[in-house]
Structure formats: structure tokens, C-alpha cells
Amino acid sequence: MIDERAIDEALRQVEQLRAEALQAISAAENTSRLEEARIRFTGKKSVLTAVMQIMPRLRSNDERKTLGAAVNAAKVEIETALEDRRLQLGRRELEARLEAERVDVTLPGTPVQRGYQHPTLQTMRELIDIFRQMGYAVVEGPEVEWDLYNFQLLNFPPDHPARDLQDTFYVTDDMLLRTQTSPAQIRVMREQRPPIRVIVPGLVYRDEAEDATHLSEFFQIEGLAVDTNITLADLKGTLTEVVQRFFGRERGVRFRPHYFPFTEPSAEIDISCFACGGAGCRSCGGEGWLELGGAGMVHPIVLENGGVDPEVYSGFAFGLGPDRFTMMRGNITDLRLLRHGDVRFLEQFN
Numbered sequence: 001m002i003d004e005r006a007i008d009e010a011l012r013q014v015e016q017l018r019a020e021a022l023q024a025i026s027a028a029e030n031t032s033r034l035e036e037a038r039i040r041f042t043g044k045k046s047v048l049t050a051v052m053q054i055m056p057r058l059r060s061n062d063e064r065k066t067l068g069a070a071v072n073a074a075k076v077e078i079e080t081a082l083e084d085r086r087l088q089l090g091r092r093e094l095e096a097r098l099e100a101e102r103v104d105v106t107l108p109g110t111p112v113q114r115g116y117q118h119p120t121l122q123t124m125r126e127l128i129d130i131f132r133q134m135g136y137a138v139v140e141g142p143e144v145e146w147d148l149y150n151f152q153l154l155n156f157p158p159d160h161p162a163r164d165l166q167d168t169f170y171v172t173d174d175m176l177l178r179t180q181t182s183p184a185q186i187r188v189m190r191e192q193r194p195p196i197r198v199i200v201p202g203l204v205y206r207d208e209a210e211d212a213t214h215l216s217e218f219f220q221i222e223g224l225a226v227d228t229n230i231t232l233a234d235l236k237g238t239l240t241e242v243v244q245r246f247f248g249r250e251r252g253v254r255f256r257p258h259y260f261p262f263t264e265p266s267a268e269i270d271i272s273c274f275a276c277g278g279a280g281c282r283s284c285g286g287e288g289w290l291e292l293g294g295a296g297m298v299h300p301i302v303l304e305n306g307g308v309d310p311e312v313y314s315g316f317a318f319g320l321g322p323d324r325f326t327m328m329r330g331n332i333t334d335l336r337l338l339r340h341g342d343v344r345f346l347e348q349f350n
């Protein structure tokens with residue numbers, strides 16, 4: 001089996017593979033090509049290692065040593081070349097990436113559009129601020145309310161005709177979407193002893209045919225003051241102050257006699273129409289005045305229902321409509337615009 005020319009043939013192969021390898025390494029244009037070359041020419045399963053299979057066919061130890069040394073020398077040379085090329089390509093690739101991913105940090109950023117509050121919410125916040133400065137605390141009541149609190153304890157007996165003015169959406173026979181924030185009066189009186197000064201902002205609901213001045217879902221801010229010696233003058237002074245702080249001192253406020261089952265006497269509060277200045281137009285339904293809310297002296301029965309002794313204490317209450325406040329200050333001729341969510345409209349109040 002011993003082959004006279006085997007060693008020469010093997011050395012020739014080693015030399016050829018060495019040359020091929022160096023050529024492949026310098027020709028590798030990227031690190032993955034280089035890795036292919038590494039696998040092909042070095043390592044256990046490489047072509048260079050395969051040359052060693054010729055060993056058994058060699059004639060002497062000398063020849064075997066010669067071949068082993070030649071393979072090792074070729075391997076070292078190839079590995080050095082691989083390492084050099086690897087560093088070179090790595091640097092080049094990094095440079096290319098840095099160039100490609102270059103970011104100009106001096107360019108202006110993409111502007112983030114800031115949101116803003118809905119005009120009615122702005123009104124609510126302003127009114128709440130005014131009341132806070134006057135010593136009122138803010139409390140909330142549930143939007144889904146018992147008939148008991150929304151009507152009965154506020155002196156609307158079952159089947160009382162005043163209920164017709166506040167028809168609503170019933171959850172069950174005795175549970176409904178509150179038609180007013182007034183049920184919070186009872187809740188507050190049952191929780192706190194006088195002196196009481198609270199406002200209750202929130203949504204209320206009515207089964208209403210909507211028009212320019214009526215929504216079936218709208219905001220109210222309830223107010224309740226209970227103490228000794230509270231009079232109608234306190235009510236008038238308080239509401240006139242609030243309305244004028246909001247709209248300006250030159251605004252006229254009107255208290256018009258009205259009826260609510262839970263106040264006596266009762267009034268509606270009007271402000272002169274902004275759109276027509278009092279002549280009468282679509283915004284004010286031809287009246288010249290626009291209703292801002294209702295008010296009155298808390299009825300003795302309601303005080304009693306709240307656990308407050310009407311012989312000792314008296315109080316006033318009011319319910320204001322922040323949507324109406326917004327309408328009048330913003331010269332909005334139709335309340336429904338406030339609910340349509342049209343950004344082109346809402347943006348104007350930003």
C-alpha cells in the first residue's frame with residue numbers, strides 16, 4: 001500500500017490548499033463569507049485536515065513528520081490571515097453601519113401635539129375654583145341613583161307632576177340615571193353636620209327632545225350651604241358673585257320666581273343673552289335672558305330628610321348648568337355642538 005510519491009502529492013495538496021485559502025480569505029468581502037472560508041480550510045472537518053488521511057500511506061516517520069509540520073504551518077498561516085481579515089472586515093462593517101445609521105441630533109424633533117380640555121370642562125374647573133375660594137368643598141354623588149334620593153327624599157312624592165319635568169332613564173323601577181345633582185344634598189346632610197358648604201359637579205340625564213338649549217346628558221354643579229341664619233340674601237349674594245366673577249362685573253343676573261319641590265322659595269337664575277344682548281334670538285329662545293340654573297332655600301322637609309333640624313338650621317341650594325355657562329361665554333348658538341366632538345369646533349376654545 002505504501003506509495004512512493006504519496007508524500008510529494010500530499011505536500012503539493014497542502015501547498016495548493018494554503019494558496020487557495022489565502023486567496024479565499026483576501027477575497028472574502030464580508031464576515032459571513034470569511035466564516036465560510038474558515039469552516040472550509042481549518043477545523044476538524046476541513047479540507048486541510050483531510051490531507052492527514054494520507055498518513056498511513058507514507059513510508060517513514062520522517063515523511064509523516066514532514067507532512068504534519070507542513071499542515072500545521074499552513075494552518076497557522078491561514079489562521080493568522082483569517083484573524084487579520086476578520087479584524088479588517090469588522091472595522092469596515094462597523095464604519096459602514098455608523099455611516100448608514102447616522103443621526104443628526106441637531107435636527108428639530110417631531111412636535112408632539114398637546115391636548116386641551118373640553119370647553120365645558122374648562123368652565124367646570126373655573127367654577128370649582130371660584131367656589132373653593134369661597135370656602136366650598138367638592139364632593140361627588142353617583143350617576144346611577146335611587147328614585148328615593150333623586151325624587152322622594154327631595155319632596156317629590158310618587159306620581160307628583162313635577163316628576164314629568166324630569167323624566168329620565170330607569171335602570172329598575174326604583175333605580176334611575178339621576179336627573180339632577182340634588183340627591184347629593186341628602187347624601188351630604190346624612191354624612192356631615194352643619195355648617196355645610198359643598199358643591200357637587202357631575203353629569204345628569206333626562207329623557208329630553210334635544211334642541212339648541214337642551215341636552216339629554218348635561219353637567220350640573222349642585223351647591224348646598226346649611227348653617228344657622230342662612231337667608232335668601234346669602235343665596236343671591238353668593239350666586240351673583242359667582243356669575244359675575246365668571247362672566248365679568250358688567251353682567252346682569254336675574255332671579256325669577258320658580259317652583260321646585262325641594263326649595264321654598266325657589267328661583268331660576270338668568271343672565272342676559274350674549275348672542276343678542278337681550279333682544280331675543282335663537283340662542284335664548286327669544287327670551288333675551290338665558291337660564292343658568294335653579295336655586296332656592298332648602299325646604300324644611302328636605303332638611304329633615306337629611307337629618308338636620310329645620311328649627312335650628314336653614315340653608316340654600318342651587319344647581320348650575322356649566323354647559324350653558326360655556327355656551328354663553330363662548331357665544332355658542334347651539335349646545336349640541338359641545339357634544340359632537342368635532343375638533344374643528346372644539347379647537348377654537350383651546
Ligand code: PHE
Nearest residue numbers: 180182294295296317318319
Ligand atoms: N335640581 C334642579 C334642577 O335640576 C336645580 C336646583 C338645584 C334647584 C338646587 C334648586 C336647588 O332643575
